[in-house]
Amino acid sequence: MHVWPPNTEGDEWTHGNAVVELPDGRLALSFRNTSMVVFVDRETGELVWKLGAPPLSGQHAPTPLPNGNLLIFDNGPHRLDESLPFSRVIEVDPTTKEIVWTYQDRPLSNFFSPRISNAQRLPNGNTLICEGWFGRLFEVTADGQTVWEYVSPYFGDSPRGHVNHVFRAYRYGAEDVARWSGGRVTSPAAG
Template sequence: MPAEQTKLKRAGTGLRAFDRERACPGYTLFAPYQSADPTVYLIDLDGTPLHTWRMPYPAQYARLTERGTLFYNGKTPGEPHNFLSDKPYKVGAVLETDWSGRVLWEMRHPDHHHDGILLRNGNVMLLTLAKLPRELVAKVKGGMPGSEHKGDMYGDHLVEMTTDGRLVREYRLWEQLDPETDRITAIQELRDAWSNGNGLAELPNGDIVVSFRTISTVVVVERRTGVIVWKLGAPPLCGQHAPTPLPNGNLLIFDNGPHRLDHPMPFSRVIEVEPKTRKIAWQYRERRESDFFSPRISNAQRLPNGNTLICEGDFGRLFEVTAACDLVWEYVNPYFGGAPTNNRVFRAYRYSAEEIARARATRHAS
Protein backbone atom coordinates (compact mmCIF):
# COMPACT_ATOMS: atom_id res chain seq x y z
CA MET A 1 0.00 0.00 0.00
CA PRO A 2 1.51 3.42 -0.93
CA ALA A 3 2.53 5.67 1.95
CA GLU A 4 0.41 8.78 2.56
CA GLN A 5 2.48 11.76 1.37
CA THR A 6 0.70 14.50 3.32
CA LYS A 7 2.10 14.80 6.84
CA LEU A 8 -1.12 16.17 8.34
CA LYS A 9 -3.13 13.24 7.01
CA ARG A 10 -0.62 10.77 8.44
CA ALA A 11 -0.88 12.46 11.83
CA GLY A 12 -4.67 12.28 11.77
CA THR A 13 -7.61 14.56 11.09
CA GLY A 14 -11.03 15.11 12.61
CA LEU A 15 -11.57 14.97 16.39
CA ARG A 16 -8.27 14.44 18.24
CA ALA A 17 -9.11 15.27 21.87
CA PHE A 18 -12.24 16.04 23.90
CA ASP A 19 -12.64 16.69 27.64
CA ARG A 20 -16.43 16.72 27.96
CA GLU A 21 -16.38 18.10 31.48
CA ARG A 22 -14.33 21.21 30.68
CA ALA A 23 -14.97 22.03 27.02
CA CYS A 24 -17.38 24.87 26.30
CA PRO A 25 -20.69 23.58 24.89
CA GLY A 26 -21.57 24.61 21.37
CA TYR A 27 -20.90 24.22 17.66
CA THR A 28 -17.82 25.28 15.71
CA LEU A 29 -18.04 27.10 12.38
CA PHE A 30 -15.20 27.06 9.86
CA ALA A 31 -14.51 27.08 6.13
CA PRO A 32 -11.49 25.52 4.39
CA TYR A 33 -9.40 28.47 3.24
CA GLN A 34 -9.81 29.24 -0.49
CA SER A 35 -10.62 25.62 -1.22
CA ALA A 36 -11.89 24.49 -4.61
CA ASP A 37 -14.93 23.27 -2.65
CA PRO A 38 -16.48 26.47 -1.17
CA THR A 39 -18.33 24.84 1.72
CA VAL A 40 -18.82 26.25 5.22
CA TYR A 41 -19.05 23.62 7.97
CA LEU A 42 -20.78 23.70 11.34
CA ILE A 43 -19.69 20.78 13.56
CA ASP A 44 -20.59 19.63 17.05
CA LEU A 45 -17.98 18.88 19.70
CA ASP A 46 -17.70 15.29 18.49
CA GLY A 47 -16.64 16.61 15.09
CA THR A 48 -19.88 15.60 13.39
CA PRO A 49 -21.19 18.08 10.79
CA LEU A 50 -24.52 19.58 11.87
CA HIS A 51 -24.99 21.84 8.83
CA THR A 52 -23.18 23.09 5.74
CA TRP A 53 -23.53 26.09 3.46
CA ARG A 54 -22.49 25.90 -0.19
CA MET A 55 -21.10 29.32 -1.15
CA PRO A 56 -20.61 31.01 -4.55
CA TYR A 57 -16.91 31.79 -4.01
CA PRO A 58 -13.89 30.14 -2.34
CA ALA A 59 -13.71 31.04 1.33
CA GLN A 60 -11.75 33.60 3.19
CA TYR A 61 -13.93 32.92 6.24
CA ALA A 62 -17.50 32.97 7.56
CA ARG A 63 -19.18 33.88 10.82
CA LEU A 64 -22.70 34.22 12.18
CA THR A 65 -24.22 37.66 12.71
CA GLU A 66 -26.13 38.69 15.82
CA ARG A 67 -29.40 38.02 14.02
CA GLY A 68 -28.28 34.54 12.98
CA THR A 69 -27.44 35.01 9.31
CA LEU A 70 -24.12 33.94 7.81
CA PHE A 71 -21.68 36.73 6.89
CA TYR A 72 -19.07 35.62 4.35
CA ASN A 73 -15.84 36.95 2.86
CA GLY A 74 -15.30 35.23 -0.49
CA LYS A 75 -12.57 35.30 -3.14
CA THR A 76 -13.81 36.50 -6.53
CA PRO A 77 -11.89 35.83 -9.75
CA GLY A 78 -8.88 38.06 -10.35
CA GLU A 79 -9.27 41.05 -12.64
CA PRO A 80 -6.69 41.90 -15.32
CA HIS A 81 -4.14 44.56 -14.37
CA ASN A 82 -5.25 44.53 -10.72
CA PHE A 83 -2.38 44.21 -8.22
CA LEU A 84 -4.43 41.83 -6.06
CA SER A 85 -5.36 39.39 -8.84
CA ASP A 86 -2.73 36.76 -8.05
CA LYS A 87 -2.37 37.44 -4.33
CA PRO A 88 -3.42 34.66 -1.95
CA TYR A 89 -5.02 37.23 0.35
CA LYS A 90 -7.30 38.72 -2.33
CA VAL A 91 -10.98 38.60 -1.35
CA GLY A 92 -13.32 40.71 -3.47
CA ALA A 93 -16.82 40.04 -2.12
CA VAL A 94 -18.79 40.11 1.11
CA LEU A 95 -22.28 38.71 1.36
CA GLU A 96 -24.95 37.53 3.78
CA THR A 97 -27.04 34.35 3.56
CA ASP A 98 -29.79 32.69 5.54
CA TRP A 99 -29.60 29.15 7.00
CA SER A 100 -30.43 27.57 3.67
CA GLY A 101 -27.67 29.48 1.86
CA ARG A 102 -29.98 31.94 0.09
CA VAL A 103 -27.99 35.12 -0.62
CA LEU A 104 -29.69 38.14 0.98
CA TRP A 105 -27.25 40.67 -0.46
CA GLU A 106 -23.79 40.73 -2.00
CA MET A 107 -21.30 43.58 -2.36
CA ARG A 108 -18.05 43.48 -4.36
CA HIS A 109 -14.95 45.67 -4.43
CA PRO A 110 -11.96 45.03 -6.73
CA ASP A 111 -9.38 46.15 -4.13
CA HIS A 112 -10.82 44.23 -1.16
CA HIS A 113 -8.29 42.04 0.64
CA HIS A 114 -8.07 39.92 3.81
CA ASP A 115 -11.11 41.13 5.77
CA GLY A 116 -14.49 42.82 5.68
CA ILE A 117 -16.88 43.18 8.61
CA LEU A 118 -20.56 43.92 9.07
CA LEU A 119 -20.95 47.06 11.19
CA ARG A 120 -23.67 47.62 13.77
CA ASN A 121 -25.18 50.38 11.60
CA GLY A 122 -25.77 47.83 8.81
CA ASN A 123 -22.92 49.00 6.57
CA VAL A 124 -19.77 47.02 5.83
CA MET A 125 -16.15 48.02 6.44
CA LEU A 126 -13.56 46.63 4.02
CA LEU A 127 -9.80 46.50 3.98
CA THR A 128 -8.67 47.70 0.55
CA LEU A 129 -5.32 48.51 -1.09
CA ALA A 130 -4.26 51.61 -3.03
CA LYS A 131 -1.05 52.47 -4.88
CA LEU A 132 1.23 54.75 -2.85
CA PRO A 133 3.05 57.82 -4.18
CA ARG A 134 6.52 56.83 -5.47
CA GLU A 135 8.18 59.44 -3.25
CA LEU A 136 6.69 57.72 -0.18
CA VAL A 137 7.75 54.26 -1.35
CA ALA A 138 11.40 55.33 -1.30
CA LYS A 139 11.07 56.37 2.37
CA VAL A 140 9.51 53.16 3.75
CA LYS A 141 12.09 51.17 5.70
CA GLY A 142 12.48 47.41 5.89
CA GLY A 143 11.81 44.43 3.66
CA MET A 144 13.80 43.09 0.72
CA PRO A 145 15.30 45.88 -1.39
CA GLY A 146 13.95 45.92 -4.91
CA SER A 147 10.95 43.66 -4.20
CA GLU A 148 8.32 46.31 -4.93
CA HIS A 149 5.66 45.49 -7.55
CA LYS A 150 7.03 47.06 -10.73
CA GLY A 151 8.52 49.75 -8.55
CA ASP A 152 5.23 50.37 -6.72
CA MET A 153 4.06 49.73 -3.18
CA TYR A 154 0.46 49.51 -1.99
CA GLY A 155 -1.00 50.84 1.24
CA ASP A 156 -4.10 50.14 3.29
CA HIS A 157 -7.19 52.21 3.51
CA LEU A 158 -10.58 51.39 4.96
CA VAL A 159 -13.75 51.72 2.92
CA GLU A 160 -17.17 51.92 4.58
CA MET A 161 -19.96 51.02 2.15
CA THR A 162 -23.65 50.22 2.19
CA THR A 163 -24.66 46.67 1.34
CA ASP A 164 -25.88 47.86 -2.07
CA GLY A 165 -22.41 49.18 -2.90
CA ARG A 166 -22.64 52.93 -2.16
CA LEU A 167 -19.51 54.54 -0.70
CA VAL A 168 -20.01 56.09 2.74
CA ARG A 169 -16.46 56.99 3.76
CA GLU A 170 -12.80 56.20 3.15
CA TYR A 171 -9.93 56.20 5.64
CA ARG A 172 -6.48 56.42 4.01
CA LEU A 173 -4.59 54.91 6.93
CA TRP A 174 -1.22 54.83 5.18
CA GLU A 175 -1.15 58.64 5.40
CA GLN A 176 -0.87 58.34 9.20
CA LEU A 177 1.96 55.79 9.27
CA ASP A 178 5.58 56.84 9.63
CA PRO A 179 7.80 55.26 6.94
CA GLU A 180 10.76 55.20 9.35
CA THR A 181 9.22 53.94 12.58
CA ASP A 182 6.33 51.92 11.09
CA ARG A 183 8.83 49.87 9.16
CA ILE A 184 8.40 46.43 7.59
CA THR A 185 9.71 44.29 10.43
CA ALA A 186 11.11 41.32 8.48
CA ILE A 187 14.12 41.78 6.21
CA GLN A 188 12.82 38.90 4.04
CA GLU A 189 9.37 40.47 3.53
CA LEU A 190 8.31 41.70 0.09
CA ARG A 191 7.97 45.44 -0.29
CA ASP A 192 4.93 45.32 -2.57
CA ALA A 193 2.50 46.09 0.29
CA TRP A 194 3.59 48.33 3.15
CA SER A 195 1.35 47.52 6.09
CA ASN A 196 -0.76 44.68 4.61
CA GLY A 197 -3.78 44.85 6.92
CA ASN A 198 -5.30 41.46 7.79
CA GLY A 199 -8.02 41.99 10.39
CA LEU A 200 -10.80 44.38 11.41
CA ALA A 201 -13.09 44.63 14.42
CA GLU A 202 -15.60 47.20 15.65
CA LEU A 203 -15.29 48.44 19.23
CA PRO A 204 -18.37 49.15 21.39
CA ASN A 205 -17.97 52.89 20.74
CA GLY A 206 -17.87 52.36 16.97
CA ASP A 207 -14.11 52.83 16.55
CA ILE A 208 -12.28 50.28 14.39
CA VAL A 209 -9.39 48.00 15.39
CA VAL A 210 -7.03 47.17 12.51
CA SER A 211 -4.18 44.65 12.36
CA PHE A 212 -1.21 45.33 10.05
CA ARG A 213 0.84 42.18 9.46
CA THR A 214 4.01 43.36 7.72
CA ILE A 215 4.67 46.16 10.22
CA SER A 216 3.58 43.94 13.17
CA THR A 217 1.21 46.60 14.50
CA VAL A 218 -2.37 46.85 15.76
CA VAL A 219 -4.09 50.25 15.76
CA VAL A 220 -7.43 51.76 16.81
CA VAL A 221 -8.98 54.19 14.32
CA GLU A 222 -11.42 56.77 15.64
CA ARG A 223 -14.48 56.30 13.44
CA ARG A 224 -15.59 59.93 13.49
CA THR A 225 -12.25 61.48 12.46
CA GLY A 226 -10.36 58.60 10.85
CA VAL A 227 -7.41 59.30 13.14
CA ILE A 228 -5.27 56.51 14.62
CA VAL A 229 -5.66 57.02 18.40
CA TRP A 230 -3.88 53.89 19.73
CA LYS A 231 -1.05 51.72 18.52
CA LEU A 232 0.84 48.59 19.62
CA GLY A 233 3.81 47.36 17.60
CA ALA A 234 6.87 45.13 17.65
CA PRO A 235 7.80 43.89 20.13
CA PRO A 236 5.65 42.32 21.55
CA LEU A 237 3.74 41.74 18.30
CA CYS A 238 5.01 39.87 15.25
CA GLY A 239 2.95 39.30 12.11
CA GLN A 240 -0.24 39.09 14.19
CA HIS A 241 -3.84 38.50 13.05
CA ALA A 242 -7.46 38.95 14.15
CA PRO A 243 -7.55 41.51 17.01
CA THR A 244 -10.78 40.79 18.89
CA PRO A 245 -12.37 43.10 21.50
CA LEU A 246 -13.33 41.39 24.77
CA PRO A 247 -16.14 42.40 27.17
CA ASN A 248 -13.53 43.56 29.73
CA GLY A 249 -12.12 46.10 27.26
CA ASN A 250 -9.01 44.08 26.41
CA LEU A 251 -7.96 42.81 22.98
CA LEU A 252 -7.44 39.13 22.17
CA ILE A 253 -4.80 38.75 19.43
CA PHE A 254 -3.36 35.79 17.56
CA ASP A 255 0.35 36.70 17.62
CA ASN A 256 1.78 34.57 14.78
CA GLY A 257 5.47 35.22 15.49
CA PRO A 258 7.29 34.27 12.25
CA HIS A 259 10.27 36.59 12.92
CA ARG A 260 10.24 37.93 16.45
CA LEU A 261 12.37 40.92 17.40
CA ASP A 262 12.55 39.82 21.05
CA HIS A 263 13.11 36.06 20.70
CA PRO A 264 15.59 33.99 18.65
CA MET A 265 13.06 31.51 17.26
CA PRO A 266 9.62 31.70 15.61
CA PHE A 267 6.54 30.56 17.51
CA SER A 268 2.89 31.51 17.83
CA ARG A 269 0.91 32.50 20.88
CA VAL A 270 -2.46 34.00 21.75
CA ILE A 271 -2.30 37.11 23.91
CA GLU A 272 -4.83 39.24 25.76
CA VAL A 273 -3.62 42.85 25.82
CA GLU A 274 -4.81 45.59 28.18
CA PRO A 275 -5.00 48.69 25.93
CA LYS A 276 -4.39 51.30 28.65
CA THR A 277 -1.13 49.76 29.87
CA ARG A 278 -0.27 47.81 26.68
CA LYS A 279 0.59 44.91 28.98
CA ILE A 280 -0.19 41.24 28.33
CA ALA A 281 -2.89 40.16 30.80
CA TRP A 282 -3.01 36.51 29.63
CA GLN A 283 -1.32 34.37 27.03
CA TYR A 284 -1.31 30.85 25.63
CA ARG A 285 1.87 29.37 24.19
CA GLU A 286 3.23 25.84 24.16
CA ARG A 287 5.90 24.80 26.63
CA ARG A 288 7.95 23.72 23.62
CA GLU A 289 7.36 26.79 21.48
CA SER A 290 7.63 25.04 18.13
CA ASP A 291 4.63 22.81 18.94
CA PHE A 292 2.31 25.78 18.26
CA PHE A 293 3.08 27.82 15.16
CA SER A 294 1.11 29.27 12.29
CA PRO A 295 3.16 31.84 10.34
CA ARG A 296 0.03 33.22 8.62
CA ILE A 297 -3.79 33.52 9.02
CA SER A 298 -5.43 32.20 12.31
CA ASN A 299 -7.56 33.67 15.13
CA ALA A 300 -8.76 33.14 18.69
CA GLN A 301 -12.13 33.55 20.42
CA ARG A 302 -12.87 33.89 24.15
CA LEU A 303 -15.72 31.54 25.03
CA PRO A 304 -18.55 32.08 27.56
CA ASN A 305 -17.02 29.70 30.14
CA GLY A 306 -13.67 31.53 30.07
CA ASN A 307 -11.95 29.06 27.74
CA THR A 308 -10.37 30.19 24.47
CA LEU A 309 -10.96 28.65 21.05
CA ILE A 310 -7.84 28.86 18.86
CA CYS A 311 -7.50 28.38 15.12
CA GLU A 312 -3.92 27.41 14.19
CA GLY A 313 -4.80 28.27 10.65
CA ASP A 314 -1.89 27.07 8.53
CA PHE A 315 -2.44 23.50 9.74
CA GLY A 316 -6.24 23.52 9.97
CA ARG A 317 -5.98 22.80 13.69
CA LEU A 318 -8.79 24.05 15.92
CA PHE A 319 -8.40 23.62 19.66
CA GLU A 320 -9.73 24.91 22.95
CA VAL A 321 -7.77 25.73 26.10
CA THR A 322 -8.76 26.74 29.62
CA ALA A 323 -7.62 29.89 31.40
CA ALA A 324 -4.88 27.70 32.94
CA CYS A 325 -3.83 26.69 29.40
CA ASP A 326 -5.00 23.08 29.59
CA LEU A 327 -6.14 21.68 26.23
CA VAL A 328 -9.74 20.38 26.40
CA TRP A 329 -10.75 19.99 22.73
CA GLU A 330 -8.89 19.53 19.46
CA TYR A 331 -10.05 19.02 15.87
CA VAL A 332 -8.05 19.00 12.63
CA ASN A 333 -9.81 20.04 9.44
CA PRO A 334 -10.18 16.87 7.33
CA TYR A 335 -11.26 18.74 4.20
CA PHE A 336 -8.27 19.22 1.93
CA GLY A 337 -8.80 21.32 -1.18
CA GLY A 338 -7.11 23.66 -3.65
CA ALA A 339 -3.91 21.64 -3.21
CA PRO A 340 -3.55 18.13 -1.76
CA THR A 341 -1.63 19.46 1.23
CA ASN A 342 -3.96 22.40 2.00
CA ASN A 343 -6.41 22.09 4.88
CA ARG A 344 -5.89 25.68 6.05
CA VAL A 345 -8.59 27.55 7.95
CA PHE A 346 -8.48 31.35 8.02
CA ARG A 347 -10.66 31.65 11.15
CA ALA A 348 -13.04 29.55 13.26
CA TYR A 349 -15.82 30.45 15.70
CA ARG A 350 -17.83 28.61 18.39
CA TYR A 351 -21.58 29.23 18.82
CA SER A 352 -24.06 28.21 21.50
CA ALA A 353 -27.17 26.10 20.93
CA GLU A 354 -29.27 29.25 21.31
CA GLU A 355 -27.27 31.04 18.62
CA ILE A 356 -27.68 28.08 16.26
CA ALA A 357 -31.43 28.01 16.91
CA ARG A 358 -31.56 31.68 15.94
CA ALA A 359 -29.58 30.89 12.78
CA ARG A 360 -31.99 28.09 11.84
CA ALA A 361 -34.88 30.54 12.12
CA THR A 362 -33.41 32.80 9.40
CA ARG A 363 -34.44 30.23 6.80
CA HIS A 364 -38.03 31.37 7.29
CA ALA A 365 -37.60 34.92 8.61
CA SER A 366 -35.19 36.45 6.08
Protein backbone atom coordinates (compact mmCIF):
# COMPACT_ATOMS: atom_id res chain seq x y z
CA MET A 1 0.00 0.00 0.00
CA HIS A 2 1.26 3.46 -0.96
CA VAL A 3 0.91 5.40 2.31
CA TRP A 4 2.97 8.56 2.29
CA PRO A 5 3.03 10.67 -0.88
CA PRO A 6 5.38 13.66 -1.13
CA ASN A 7 4.35 16.87 0.65
CA THR A 8 1.78 15.14 2.88
CA GLU A 9 1.10 16.66 6.28
CA GLY A 10 1.22 14.15 9.13
CA ASP A 11 -2.02 15.39 10.69
CA GLU A 12 -4.05 14.29 7.66
CA TRP A 13 -2.10 11.42 6.18
CA THR A 14 -5.08 9.73 4.48
CA HIS A 15 -7.12 12.77 3.36
CA GLY A 16 -10.55 11.16 3.11
CA ASN A 17 -12.37 13.02 0.33
CA ALA A 18 -15.56 11.02 -0.28
CA VAL A 19 -18.07 8.77 1.45
CA VAL A 20 -20.69 7.35 -0.89
CA GLU A 21 -23.49 4.90 -0.14
CA LEU A 22 -23.58 1.99 -2.59
CA PRO A 23 -26.89 0.48 -3.75
CA ASP A 24 -26.43 -2.54 -1.43
CA GLY A 25 -25.93 -0.30 1.63
CA ARG A 26 -22.15 -0.63 1.88
CA LEU A 27 -20.07 2.54 1.93
CA ALA A 28 -17.38 3.51 -0.58
CA LEU A 29 -14.66 5.70 0.92
CA SER A 30 -11.92 7.49 -0.98
CA PHE A 31 -8.55 8.37 0.58
CA ARG A 32 -6.53 10.66 -1.68
CA ASN A 33 -3.17 10.61 0.08
CA THR A 34 -3.02 6.81 0.24
CA SER A 35 -4.47 6.45 -3.29
CA MET A 36 -7.14 4.04 -2.13
CA VAL A 37 -10.88 3.45 -2.51
CA VAL A 38 -12.41 0.95 -0.08
CA PHE A 39 -15.85 -0.56 0.53
CA VAL A 40 -16.92 -0.93 4.15
CA ASP A 41 -19.77 -3.09 5.41
CA ARG A 42 -21.96 -0.63 7.23
CA GLU A 43 -23.25 -3.21 9.74
CA THR A 44 -19.92 -4.73 10.79
CA GLY A 45 -17.44 -1.97 9.93
CA GLU A 46 -15.42 -4.58 8.04
CA LEU A 47 -13.33 -3.53 5.05
CA VAL A 48 -14.69 -5.78 2.27
CA TRP A 49 -13.03 -4.40 -0.90
CA LYS A 50 -10.14 -2.13 -1.82
CA LEU A 51 -8.44 -0.71 -4.87
CA GLY A 52 -5.15 1.12 -4.46
CA ALA A 53 -2.01 2.22 -6.23
CA PRO A 54 -1.54 1.33 -8.94
CA PRO A 55 -3.85 1.94 -10.73
CA LEU A 56 -5.07 4.79 -8.50
CA SER A 57 -3.14 7.96 -7.72
CA GLY A 58 -4.66 10.71 -5.58
CA GLN A 59 -8.21 10.02 -6.80
CA HIS A 60 -11.48 11.80 -6.08
CA ALA A 61 -15.23 11.21 -6.31
CA PRO A 62 -15.85 7.46 -6.64
CA THR A 63 -19.37 7.21 -8.05
CA PRO A 64 -21.46 4.03 -8.30
CA LEU A 65 -23.00 3.44 -11.73
CA PRO A 66 -26.28 1.63 -12.50
CA ASN A 67 -24.32 -1.29 -14.04
CA GLY A 68 -22.57 -1.92 -10.69
CA ASN A 69 -19.27 -0.38 -11.77
CA LEU A 70 -17.51 2.58 -10.15
CA LEU A 71 -16.58 5.82 -11.96
CA ILE A 72 -13.47 7.48 -10.47
CA PHE A 73 -11.60 10.70 -11.25
CA ASP A 74 -8.00 9.45 -11.01
CA ASN A 75 -6.00 12.65 -10.45
CA GLY A 76 -2.55 11.09 -10.90
CA PRO A 77 -0.17 13.44 -9.06
CA HIS A 78 2.18 10.69 -7.82
CA ARG A 79 1.82 7.67 -10.10
CA LEU A 80 3.74 4.56 -9.11
CA ASP A 81 3.37 2.95 -12.54
CA GLU A 82 4.14 5.92 -14.83
CA SER A 83 7.01 8.38 -15.10
CA LEU A 84 4.87 11.52 -15.38
CA PRO A 85 1.74 12.81 -13.69
CA PHE A 86 -1.53 12.86 -15.64
CA SER A 87 -5.23 12.60 -14.88
CA ARG A 88 -7.83 10.25 -16.27
CA VAL A 89 -11.36 9.13 -15.58
CA ILE A 90 -11.76 5.40 -15.12
CA GLU A 91 -14.69 3.02 -14.83
CA VAL A 92 -13.81 0.01 -12.70
CA ASP A 93 -15.65 -3.31 -12.43
CA PRO A 94 -15.49 -3.98 -8.66
CA THR A 95 -15.87 -7.75 -9.09
CA THR A 96 -12.66 -8.02 -11.15
CA LYS A 97 -10.97 -4.67 -10.35
CA GLU A 98 -10.56 -4.33 -14.12
CA ILE A 99 -10.63 -0.89 -15.71
CA VAL A 100 -13.37 -1.26 -18.33
CA TRP A 101 -13.41 2.33 -19.63
CA THR A 102 -10.91 5.18 -19.57
CA TYR A 103 -10.86 8.79 -20.64
CA GLN A 104 -7.39 10.31 -20.91
CA ASP A 105 -5.91 12.85 -23.28
CA ARG A 106 -3.02 12.64 -25.74
CA PRO A 107 -0.43 13.66 -24.90
CA LEU A 108 -1.18 12.54 -21.35
CA SER A 109 0.02 15.85 -19.89
CA ASN A 110 -2.83 17.73 -21.64
CA PHE A 111 -5.27 16.53 -18.95
CA PHE A 112 -4.03 16.99 -15.39
CA SER A 113 -5.74 18.13 -12.22
CA PRO A 114 -3.55 17.24 -9.23
CA ARG A 115 -6.35 17.94 -6.74
CA ILE A 116 -10.16 18.29 -6.60
CA SER A 117 -12.29 17.26 -9.68
CA ASN A 118 -14.95 14.67 -10.50
CA ALA A 119 -16.80 12.90 -13.29
CA GLN A 120 -20.48 12.04 -13.79
CA ARG A 121 -21.95 9.48 -16.21
CA LEU A 122 -24.89 11.10 -17.95
CA PRO A 123 -28.18 9.42 -18.97
CA ASN A 124 -27.13 9.56 -22.66
CA GLY A 125 -23.99 7.50 -21.90
CA ASN A 126 -21.61 10.46 -22.15
CA THR A 127 -19.43 11.55 -19.24
CA LEU A 128 -19.32 15.04 -17.71
CA ILE A 129 -15.80 15.79 -16.45
CA CYS A 130 -14.68 18.55 -14.10
CA GLU A 131 -10.93 19.17 -14.46
CA GLY A 132 -11.15 21.28 -11.35
CA TRP A 133 -7.60 22.60 -10.99
CA PHE A 134 -7.96 24.57 -14.22
CA GLY A 135 -11.68 25.36 -14.01
CA ARG A 136 -12.48 23.23 -17.06
CA LEU A 137 -15.79 21.41 -17.53
CA PHE A 138 -16.39 19.21 -20.57
CA GLU A 139 -18.47 16.32 -21.84
CA VAL A 140 -17.07 13.33 -23.70
CA THR A 141 -18.68 10.49 -25.61
CA ALA A 142 -18.00 6.83 -24.82
CA ASP A 143 -15.19 6.88 -27.41
CA GLY A 144 -13.58 9.99 -25.89
CA GLN A 145 -14.74 12.68 -28.31
CA THR A 146 -15.36 16.08 -26.71
CA VAL A 147 -18.96 17.26 -27.14
CA TRP A 148 -18.53 20.68 -25.51
CA GLU A 149 -16.09 22.44 -23.22
CA TYR A 150 -16.25 25.38 -20.81
CA VAL A 151 -13.40 27.03 -18.89
CA SER A 152 -14.43 29.19 -15.96
CA PRO A 153 -13.46 32.82 -16.53
CA TYR A 154 -13.89 33.53 -12.80
CA PHE A 155 -10.61 33.86 -10.95
CA GLY A 156 -10.01 34.54 -7.29
CA ASP A 157 -7.05 34.97 -5.00
CA SER A 158 -5.79 32.01 -3.01
CA PRO A 159 -2.54 31.01 -1.29
CA ARG A 160 -1.57 29.47 -4.65
CA GLY A 161 -2.13 32.71 -6.57
CA HIS A 162 -4.92 33.86 -8.85
CA VAL A 163 -6.91 30.68 -9.66
CA ASN A 164 -10.15 29.55 -11.33
CA HIS A 165 -10.52 26.21 -9.50
CA VAL A 166 -13.89 24.43 -9.66
CA PHE A 167 -14.27 21.78 -6.95
CA ARG A 168 -16.92 19.62 -8.66
CA ALA A 169 -19.61 19.88 -11.31
CA TYR A 170 -22.87 18.01 -11.88
CA ARG A 171 -25.54 18.13 -14.54
CA TYR A 172 -29.10 18.12 -13.25
CA GLY A 173 -32.11 17.39 -15.45
CA ALA A 174 -35.46 19.15 -15.34
CA GLU A 175 -36.93 16.16 -13.49
CA ASP A 176 -34.31 16.55 -10.74
CA VAL A 177 -35.12 20.24 -10.30
CA ALA A 178 -38.87 19.53 -10.29
CA ARG A 179 -38.43 16.79 -7.65
CA TRP A 180 -36.28 19.00 -5.40
CA SER A 181 -38.61 21.97 -5.76
CA GLY A 182 -41.72 19.94 -4.94
CA GLY A 183 -43.00 20.55 -8.47
CA ARG A 184 -42.83 24.34 -8.18
CA VAL A 185 -40.34 24.57 -11.05
CA THR A 186 -41.13 23.20 -14.49
CA SER A 187 -38.96 22.76 -17.54
CA PRO A 188 -39.13 25.47 -20.24
CA ALA A 189 -40.70 22.96 -22.64
CA ALA A 190 -43.56 22.36 -20.19
CA GLY A 191 -44.37 26.05 -20.28
